Amino acid sequence: MSPLTHRRPRLRELRRAAPFVLPFLLLFLVVYLAPAAYSVIQSFFAVKRSGLGLGGAETVFTGLGNYARVFQDADFIASLGRVGFIGLIQVPVMLGIALVLALLIDSRTSRGRTFFRIAYFVPYGLPGVIAALVWSFLYAPTLSPITRLLASIGLDVSFVTDGALPFSIANILTWAWTGYNTILIYAALQAIPEETMEAAALDGCSGWKAALLIKVPLVRPALLLTLVFSIIGTSQLYNEPVTMKSVAPNLPSTYTPIMAAVRSLSANDFNYAAAQSVVLGALICVLSVLVFRASARSATR
Secondary structure (H helix, E strand, O other), X not given: OOHHHHHXXXXXXXXXXXXXXXXXXXXXXXXXXXXXXXXXXXXXEEEEEOOOXXXXXXXXXXXXXXXXXXXHOHHHHHHHHHHHHHHHHHHHHHHHHHHHHHHHHHOOOOOOHHHHHHHHHHHHHOOHHHHHHHHHHHHOOOOOHHHHHHHHOOOOOOOOOOOOHHHHHHHHHHHHHHXXXXXXXXXXXXXXXXXXXXXXXXOOOOHHHHHHHHHHHHOHHHHHHHHHHHHHHHHOOOHHHHHHOOOOOOOOOOOOXXXXXXXXXXXXXXXXXXXXXXXXXXXXXXXXXXXXXXXXXXXXX
């Protein structure tokens, strides 16, 4: 059979798929790629004003000048460190809880699977601002029933001190996103062939032993996916710290990289905000690639 006869069915399949794929590609181009490209372009320019800032504004090309400012900006570097620390303590805990919950739901002896799936998913269904408001009330020093209860037994605890803020925010993220990741991992567990688990049972591998030795390795792609999603989500941290400023006045306006970029936007420093966004996006891409490569290497061992 000639190569032309091979190509014709493929061309027909592409033509059939085009009406379904093109709308997505168009929206992806307009909503994502075009704004991202525009931000990259704007990051190489700056607005200069003459006459001690009273003269007319002029947009000039500055090359990597805005990026030099980013890496010399102590507030922005500190915000990256805060988000990195929150992700380091929150993501492993959240994914560990999600994995255990998914394994419990998938267990043959578990009852009420539908109820627990819905119950775990409810926190994710709430808007992030609402969840942050609820937890801010629970963290407020003068309003929190938790702090009052602890004070009644002689424990003076504050959830909004500088040292406690990362853990308080991490707790909100864990509460909101554990159910979402549980459902993703549970869906992967459901895709495991029944024959595999039956063969394991015949070999005497059952219960938690089967879960750790068979199920967990088979859902590794889902775990990797949730890890990457969690890294991206943590880097976009904004709603929780902004909402908590009402109960934590010590929380700086540049607590996270996105908050720092928003502050630059509010100061009409659009080009510098674009550079901050590009740097944050590049760091996320690099970190995601490193996670994928590390996972691929460990899988081949």
